Each structure stands twice: as structure tokens, then as C-alpha cells.
Amino acid sequence: MDNPICFDIEIPARPEYLSLVRSLVVEAAELDTSLSQERVEDFKVAVSEATTNAIEAHARACRDESIQIRCTLTDSRLECHISDRGFGFYPDQVQVLPEPDDPSRLNFDRGLGIYLMRVLSDEVDIQTGPEGTKVSLAIRLSSGNAPSSPAPPERP
Template identity: 40%
Template sequence: MSSNARPVGSVEFAVPPMPEYLQFVRAIVGATAALDDRLQPGRVADVRLVVSEAATNAIRAQAAIQVTTPILVRCDLTGDRIVVEVADHGPGFDPSAVPALPEVETPERLRHESGLGVSLMRQLADSAELESGSDGTVVKFTFVVADA
């Protein structure tokens, strides 16, 4: 794609809530994000990591209550941003109760081996929104695409 191109479009798909589908989710969303050649390879890797964390959380949430309804994933290229959504049918949680992580350089960070997904999404994406209730959770994150 030429450097003047502004890809616009979206891909939406559903996957069974099984860890075996995480690589598929990363591959499809990563390939969609990479359609915009203004997005640096490191940022494409960030998109893949964030969608992987969101999908992993969705799979775990649904497994906790034995729900087998597919998880929905959507990736939109809007010209100046990439927006990714992951929606599950889990029991929900209180997003405001997710603690902020200590800085990477501090020894305190070593005490955090799990529960990093939401904090990681918030750090890597330009914006992250979480809506959660008893009927499930929708995680939406945005990466701004800047001209080089």
C-alpha cells in the first residue's frame, strides 16, 4: 500500500472461547492493523498483544461460568486510527477495581505476575474503554495512526 493510502474498513468475526483460537485472533487483527503502512511494526505488535490479552480475559471469564457462546472480535481501520473491540458473555467485573501497576523499574512490580491484562491494555493503547455488566464485557481500545 502506498504511503498516501488511508485504509478504511473493518473485519468482524466470532471465535469459540478456547485458548486454541488466540493465535488466530492475533493473526487476523494484526494483519488488519498492518494494512496501514503508517503503523510501525512495534505498534502492530502492541495491537496483537492487546487483543491477545483482551481475548484471553474473555476466554477465562466465560470458562468461569461455563459459557460456550462465541467471543466477538472487531477491528476497524478508520483512516487515522485502529479500533479493536472484544466482547464476551462472561459474568462481568468492576473495571474501576483494577489497580494501576507500579512502574516497571520498581521492585514492587515483581509482585505482579497475573492480572496484568487490563493495565497492559491501558498502557499500550492510546485509549482503552471497558464496559462490563452481568451479561458480559466489551473491551474497546484505540491506536492512533500518525503520518510519518
């Protein structure tokens, strides 16, 4: 593939559009036959988590604007970029929660989104500020480079 293939969509900041985003990820991933179904499903969850966070950011900011999603397929990777116009957040001020396998984690019904993005993607970049947040997620396409079970990220 000499030129990257890009898919761009804008969705209203409403949860009922998450299925459209998931479908976009699957369609983009299916253009590369080296990805296992499990890997595609994992990445779909990661992108869905980022999009859910963007939808919630718009709700908190009372924004009516669309959320932008771009999926790009190259020879070596599948990337998804999710951009919102919420208030942004300070990653160092995100509440540190117990590990997912810690029984006390059951006391929290939220807070796994960024963790899941990091576990289910090969690369995660979060750029945030008062004008919004852009989350970039990527998985490598070469089956030799993709871990079969990604190791959990180190916690801050």
C-alpha cells in the same frame, strides 16, 4: 480510504484461538503502511490481553458461547472491539497491584492485562455488566499522533 474496512470473527472461548486473533490484528494493521512494526506488535499484545480476559471470563461463567472480535480500519485509526458473555466485573474492585517495576510485583503472576491495554493503546474503553464485557481498543494511524513510548496510565 472513504469507507472503513471491518473484519469480524467469532472464536470459541479457548486459548488456542488467540493466534487467530493476533493474525487478524496484523492483517488489519498491514493495510495501513504508516504503522511501524513495533506499533503493530504493541497493539497485538493489547488485543491479545483483552481476548485472554474474555476467554477467562467465559471459563469462570461456564459459558460455551463464542467471543466476538471486530477490527475496524479507518483513515485515522485502527480499532478492535472484544465482546464476551461472562459475568462482567467491577473495575473499581480490581485489586491494585504494585507497579510493574516494583520488586514486590514479582509476588504476583497475573494482573497486568488492563495495565498493558492502557499502555499499548491510544484509547481504551471498558463497558462491563452482568451480561458481559466489551473492551474497545484503538490506536491512531497518523504517525505524528502516535507516541513512540506511551506513558503509563495513572493508577486509580
